[in-house]
Amino acid sequence: MLRTLLFQNQDKKQLVIAIIGAFLGITFLVTSIHYLIRVNEFGKGAEILGPNTIIVQKRVNNSAVLGLSKTDFTLTEIEKIKAEPFIQDVKPVISNNFDVSFETNDPLVPRFRSDVFIQTVDPDFIDVKSDKWTWKEGDTLVPIIMPRDFLVMLNTFMSASGIPQVSDDVAKDINFRFTISNDNGKEWIDAKIIGFTNEVASILVPEKFMEYGNEKYALKTDQKITQIMISGKESEFGLVEELIETRGLESKNSQMVVGRLKSIVGTLILVILGVSVIAVLVAGLVLIQYLQLLMTRNDYEVRTLLRIGYHPTIIIKQFFLYFMKIFGIVASLGLGMFFLFKLFLDKLLEEGGLMIDTSISFYAIGALILAYAIFALTSYRTAKNGIYKEY
Amino acid sequence: MTTENDRMNITLNNIMPTPLASIQHSDKSIWGNFISLEPGEKIMLNASSGKGKSTFTLTTVGMRKDYSGTITYDGQDIQQFSPDDWTKIRQEKISVVFQDLQLFPKLTVKENLLLKNALTDTYSEMELIQFLEQLEIDNKWNQLGGLLSMGQQQRVAIIRALCQPFNWLIMDEPFSHLDVVNTQKCLDLIDKRATELGAGFVLTSLGDDHNFKYSRELNL
Numbered sequence: 001m002l003r004t005l006l007f008q009n010q011d012k013k014q015l016v017i018a019i020i021g022a023f024l025g026i027t028f029l030v031t032s033i034h035y036l037i038r039v040n041e042f043g044k045g046a047e048i049l050g051p052n053t054i055i056v057q058k059r060v061n062n063s064a065v066l067g068l069s070k071t072d073f074t075l076t077e078i079e080k081i082k083a084e085p086f087i088q089d090v091k092p093v094i095s096n097n098f099d100v101s102f103e104t105n106d107p108l109v110p111r112f113r114s115d116v117f118i119q120t121v122d123p124d125f126i127d128v129k130s131d132k133w134t135w136k137e138g139d140t141l142v143p144i145i146m147p148r149d150f151l152v153m154l155n156t157f158m159s160a161s162g163i164p165q166v167s168d169d170v171a172k173d174i175n176f177r178f179t180i181s182n183d184n185g186k187e188w189i190d191a192k193i194i195g196f197t198n199e200v201a202s203i204l205v206p207e208k209f210m211e212y213g214n215e216k217y218a219l220k221t222d223q224k225i226t227q228i229m230i231s232g233k234e235s236e237f238g239l240v241e242e243l244i245e246t247r248g249l250e251s252k253n254s255q256m257v258v259g260r261l262k263s264i265v266g267t268l269i270l271v272i273l274g275v276s277v278i279a280v281l282v283a284g285l286v287l288i289q290y291l292q293l294l295m296t297r298n299d300y301e302v303r304t305l306l307r308i309g310y311h312p313t314i315i316i317k318q319f320f321l322y323f324m325k326i327f328g329i330v331a332s333l334g335l336g337m338f339f340l341f342k343l344f345l346d347k348l349l350e351e352g353g354l355m356i357d358t359s360i361s362f363y364a365i366g367a368l369i370l371a372y373a374i375f376a377l378t379s380y381r382t383a384k385n386g387i388y389k390e391y
Numbered sequence: 392m393t394t395e396n397d398r399m400n401i402t403l404n405n406i407m408p409t410p411l412a413s414i415q416h417s418d419k420s421i422w423g424n425f426i427s428l429e430p431g432e433k434i435m436l437n438a439s440s441g442k443g444k445s446t447f448t449l450t451t452v453g454m455r456k457d458y459s460g461t462i463t464y465d466g467q468d469i470q471q472f473s474p475d476d477w478t479k480i481r482q483e484k485i486s487v488v489f490q491d492l493q494l495f496p497k498l499t500v501k502e503n504l505l506l507k508n509a510l511t512d513t514y515s516e517m518e519l520i521q522f523l524e525q526l527e528i529d530n531k532w533n534q535l536g537g538l539l540s541m542g543q544q545q546r547v548a549i550i551r552a553l554c555q556p557f558n559w560l561i562m563d564e565p566f567s568h569l570d571v572v573n574t575q576k577c578l579d580l581i582d583k584r585a586t587e588l589g590a591g592f593v594l595t596s597l598g599d600d601h602n603f604k605y606s607r608e609l610n611l
Contacts, residue, residue, distance in 0.1 A: 001502055001509075008497055304493045307454060309481035309510050309555065312474050391474055 002305075006318050009297040018286035019330055025279030026334030026371065031341050032273040034364035038356040039265045053125050053231045054240070055093060055200060056249040072224035081228070084243060086236040091122040093227035094210050095202075098182055098217035102203065105177035105190065110161050112154070118144075118178075119202045120210040125229050132194050135206040142178060142191045145204040146171075151196060168196060182217040284375050288382050291323055295386040303390050312387045319383040320376075327375050331368055338364070398430030398589060399465050399484055399558040401451065406460035408446045419610045421447070423460075426609065430558065432591040433582070437598055438611035444595035445490050447611065448563040451593075452485055453477060482510050483556050490563035492548040496537025500528070500547050503536050508554040522550045526576055541568035549577050553584050560585060560592040566601060574601050 058071045073092065082090040096118045103113035123133060135142050155165040166174070176191040189209075197204070214223065232240035244251060295302065302315055346358050403426045416422045421436075422443065428434065438444050449455040451462060453469045462469045464480070472480070494503050504519050514522075523529040526546040531539060536547065545568050552560060560581065566574040578601055585592050591606075600608075 001498070001506055004502075005495055005498060005506070301495060304495065305506075306477075307481065307487070307489075307493065308507050308551070309478060311478040388474070391477070 005301050006298050014290055018290055022283035022330045023333050025283045027337040028276035029280050030338040030364045030368050032269050032276050033367045034361040036269040037361040037363050054251045055227050055229050056251045057227045059248050059250045072226050073228055086233050086239040088231040088233050091229050092225040094120045097219055097223040098213045101179045103177050106175040109174050117202045118205050120205050120207045121229055135209040142189055142209050143194045144191050145195045146193050147201055148196045148198050180213045180217050291382050306390050316383045316387050320380050323379040331372055401428040402463045404461045406458055409457040411443050421609055432606040434593045434607050435605045436595040436609045442611040445563050448561050452487055485559045486552040486555055486557040488548050488552045488562040488565040492544050494536040499533050500531045507551045511555045513554050558590050562594045564595055
């Protein structure tokens, strides 16, 4: 009866317009947040380097070959790159300044030995669990991350030797051994593969191991930084690419392609997200304005109800629940439309080669809940202010 | 049934509504004087048009605050009451028949009465119909309030005001559109209910005492 009384003076046209606006806004908001998250996650975990991270070196030109220009980075150059607003972090890739050879040390695998080049990068750039990626002086086993090309080479060697080839997991069980040395001494340390990478051409070792070797078995030549790792900010990869070009640097093409793709898609989705947020806000405002209009139209009814003994909270509850129901329907319809969009978009992205995670993003649902909560709070406060002003 | 302890005293101490401040009031006027409305009193407030009968009604029940002076219920200044206090008072202590009746025109007579009755569950639907029968408008039970004549609306508003326990019933010219017979029936119903509850009432009038023996007569 109370509901009949309070909601009989409605102009449903404005309500329908607000509902359609809120529905579209919610749909695009949830969809854009979901895909923004999923696209940014794309490639994460598949490689050891964190997202938006590339390794660059100076382009080797004729003058470098003739020794007229340098191919190593000075600390000043690193600091300058780091100061760019679109750069999150820059760290040098440290190489060995001592002799290293690497060999199999397992009775089940034929002997294979080679002089190698090892490198280390800041642990913040590496997407592996830190408890595995650690070494200290006295440890007898060094964890290593291998270039995937090495496994291909090892399998070619195994095949030629008439031995079955090894998978990633089997390779991680093979015992290897480093020999580190200089003219004054030599040391053997066991090693185990903990992961593979397509992005680095050398064997990666923990920082402490590199420091240990460089300190104890340092050669007489100065150590040079020839590669650096650059981590760009989300959706600003275009600027990172521009920097690489203007500074005469180069990187592996695959790293650039993924970064560029993510940056373009991310930027597009950010634009859609921005428009969606504005749409939700405008639609929310129209709904709140509608609530105010409804209360103004029911000014007499509200005042009379208070005068005959109705408590303000009973009347507030009527308006609040009514609008919660409306926004609940809008949110449900928006969520339903998001699922339909998702079916279509996931297929479209899959066909385009972008194999993103298809599970529902928690953040998208969180955004929907947040929008609902903000609307609930605003409509409650609007209803409360409107009713209590009658006192 | 209201007990002696529940009965409420109302005082108006030097009350002067802002819109009436510039008018000269007589020594007998309640405006600017001290008036105490004692529990159970049946009072007629007599005044000509424009002297503030509706202002008295709305001010005394806390619906207007544009006045100087102090109004108290059992010694408590009504300006200090919270919305919770007013809700309780309007449900259980003071009932009002407004001059403009304040029915809901788009609700039926039944809905108008049940909406009020639901707050305290004072009467059954059957009892409400019996009240309407007594006032000869039981055939209007399902008719929209806005379609009733003013006299019929006044009778519905009176019955609505009776749908709660009260210590005081404040009525602002409640019989202005009623004939003598219907006025008498309404007044009998009101008097019976007030007596039953041990409650008092204030009836504002343009001078007609409706042949009722009041405890006291006040003037504006």
